[in-house]
Amino acid sequence: QQQVKQSPQSLIVQKGGISIINCAYENTAFDYFPWYQQFPGKGPALLIAIRPDVSEKKEGRFTISFNKSAKQFSLHIMDSQPGDSATYFCAASSADKLIFGTGTRLQVFP
Amino acid sequence: DAGITQSPRHKVTETGTPVTLRCHQTENHRYMYWYRQDPGHGLRLIHYSYGVKDTDKGEVSDGYSVSRSKTEDFLLTLESATSSQTSVYFCAISLQGQVNNSPLHFGNGTRLTVT
Numbered sequence: 001q002q003q004v005k006q007s008p009q010s011l012i013v014q015k016g017g018i019s020i021i022n023c024a025y026e027n028t029a030f031d032y033f034p035w036y037q038q039f040p041g042k043g044p045a046l047l048i049a050i051r052p053d054v055s056e057k058k059e060g061r062f063t064i065s066f067n068k069s070a071k072q073f074s075l076h077i078m079d080s081q082p083g084d085s086a087t088y089f090c091a092a093s094s095a096d097k098l099i100f101g102t103g104t105r106l107q108v109f110p
Numbered sequence: 111d112a113g114i115t116q117s118p119r120h121k122v123t124e125t126g127t128p129v130t131l132r133c134h135q136t137e138n139h140r141y142m143y144w145y146r147q148d149p150g151h152g153l154r155l156i157h158y159s160y161g162v163k164d165t166d167k168g169e170v171s172d173g174y175s176v177s178r179s180k181t182e183d184f185l186l187t188l189e190s191a192t193s194s195q196t197s198v199y200f201c202a203i204s205l206q207g208q209v210n211n212s213p214l215h216f217g218n219g220t221r222l223t224v225t
Contacts, residue, residue, distance in 0.1 A: 089152055
């Protein structure tokens with residue numbers, strides 16, 4: 001039973017385009033929603049995070065949009081660059097546990 | 111890598127043998143986690159620890175045990191390895207306390223193959 005559902009599984013975007021990755025959750029006790037970025041051979045690293053009292057958070061080219069009533073959140077990467085090519089994971093947490101989505105492999109072509 | 115060392119980095123073992131993976135941190139953080147990463151499943155929590163001798167189960171704990179006898183070391187043991195436990199294992203620490211207040215910092219992983 002996947003507590004955090006992520007889509008799409010893979011995404012191909014041209015340089016300069018917008019990459020959008022979506023996640024949905026069931027557990028209303030979740031109160032922290034981070035996104036992680038992972039390059040091959042490395043562990044995931046925190047990219048950006050949001051709490052449910054905020055509908056949007058922006059850091060540079062990365063934006064999280066959060067819809068509490070729909071229990072959905074998404075990552076938008078503006079002006080996507082080849083260096084953004086990586087696997088992205090959404091996650092949700094309450095207290096001691098962080099539960100991840102299944103991941104999206106993003107490829108940005110020049 | 112901000113104080114996390116996983117060992118070994120790679121291991122090949124036979125079905126039925128015991129295997130222990132080690133996670134060592136140098137920064138005295140209270141919370142430590144073990145995840146496994148598999149294609150199509152993302153990262154799944156195996157076990158975690160919230161202090162010395164304090165551990166709890168995650169999503170996929172069957173077939174795994176953990177121990178934390180000192181703050182800096184968190185051990186993951188496969189008592190009798192099976193082919194379904196072939197995976198990449200990541201250790202992580204929570205940098206600022208409970209994980210809903212803090213980023214997780216991950217090690218570089220251990221690639222385990224069970225033949």
